[in-house]
Amino acid sequence: MHQEVCKAGSFALPGSSLRVNRMGYGAMQLAGRDGNKLVWGPPRDVDEAMAVLREAVASGVNHIDTSDYYGPHVTNQIIRRALSPYGDDLVIVTKVGARRGKDGSWIPAFSREELMGAVQDNLRNLGLDALDVVNLRSLFSVHGPAEGSIEEPLTVLAELQQKGLIRHIGLSNVTPAQVAEGRRIVPIVCVQNQYNLAHRADDALIADLARDGIAYVPFFPLGGFTPLQSTALSEAASHLVATPMQVALAWLLQRSPNILVIPGTSSLKHLRENLEAVTLQIPAKVLADLDSLPQPGSALAAAGSES
Numbered sequence: 001m002h003q004e005v006c007k008a009g010s011f012a013l014p015g016s017s018l019r020v021n022r023m024g025y026g027a028m029q030l031a032g033r034d035g036n037k038l039v040w041g042p043p044r045d046v047d048e049a050m051a052v053l054r055e056a057v058a059s060g061v062n063h064i065d066t067s068d069y070y071g072p073h074v075t076n077q078i079i080r081r082a083l084s085p086y087g088d089d090l091v092i093v094t095k096v097g098a099r100r101g102k103d104g105s106w107i108p109a110f111s112r113e114e115l116m117g118a119v120q121d122n123l124r125n126l127g128l129d130a131l132d133v134v135n136l137r138s139l140f141s142v143h144g145p146a147e148g149s150i151e152e153p154l155t156v157l158a159e160l161q162q163k164g165l166i167r168h169i170g171l172s173n174v175t176p177a178q179v180a181e182g183r184r185i186v187p188i189v190c191v192q193n194q195y196n197l198a199h200r201a202d203d204a205l206i207a208d209l210a211r212d213g214i215a216y217v218p219f220f221p222l223g224g225f226t227p228l229q230s231t232a233l234s235e236a237a238s239h240l241v242a243t244p245m246q247v248a249l250a251w252l253l254q255r256s257p258n259i260l261v262i263p264g265t266s267s268l269k270h271l272r273e274n275l276e277a278v279t280l281q282i283p284a285k286v287l288a289d290l291d292s293l294p295q296p297g298s299a300l301a302a303a304g305s306e307s
């Protein structure tokens, strides 16, 4: 499988020595759930969570997305237990800009003290001296990207980069104007926004970033807490002798060379299925059918949002 994961190709983060395979892994699903509190507390099966991480890396995944507010702390602690000492080529990307309320809510945490504390939390729980990539996760609205200046918090991250605690900086849940503002302040290596077959608001942004060699990392690539479902997707999958989730991932990989996928799963079975998507080539006719799937507001549009 190691060879297979590499089949999706790799991507060099701009201005860095970091190169990651385009098939990555998102660790959010490794935290548990407590009633309505999502991504909260320990997972149902810690051993399987560790096995998922180890098998992902053994299969060639070298890009893991996380945050210390998953759990909180739990996901990073599992990553450390499962994978440290980390391999030289492993790139762990984390994010700051939110904290969790006791009720499980996602609260903006953009002050200097909160950002510095969040970076220290990530360093401690991951067991690292420096973080490869830190995304500033914007939270001006609970419904998705919303306008507002990110200059102050991004300047704090730039200072931490100068101090050597952060190697590279990315942005998450941002508008094109915020990406432009961010790029005037500090080099941005990646942008992580919600994007999948049913949620394609960022088509133009992806093309702009591709032109400048910046990675675009879709979150909720499979639809998030409510995985994608549609007749057209199921028909495409059955035509290609694949599963709908594999088609959703292969579609992203074929969509643009700067897209890096980070599907999340707590299950070994789903991990294996997702990694196999790298071998799937969607023919032009099927791609065209998938491209014309309905967009947000439709029944297919996925529910749920991190914030």
Ligand SMILES: NC(=O)c1ccc[n+]([C@@H]2O[C@H](COP(=O)([O-])OP(=O)(O)OC[C@H]3O[C@@H](n4cnc5c(N)ncnc54)[C@H](OP(=O)(O)O)[C@@H]3O)[C@@H](O)[C@H]2O)c1
Binding pocket: 025, 026, 027, 028, 029, 065, 066, 095, 137, 172, 173, 192, 193, 218, 219, 220, 221, 222, 223, 224, 225, 226, 227, 245, 246, 262, 263, 264, 265, 266, 267, 269, 270, 271, 273, 274, 306
């Ligand atoms: N920047 C942000 O604001 C933000 C927001 C959300 C997420 N993220 C990042 O993006 C990553 C990916 O997003 P996500 O994990 O929320 O959503 P996702 O990858 O779109 O989907 C995960 C969901 O799909 C299920 N699933 C995974 N593989 C499957 C398969 N082969 N067949 C059927 N169901 C499958 C998972 O359940 P099982 O566990 O049962 O497989 C889980 O419920 C996260 O892990 C996180 O690192 C970032």
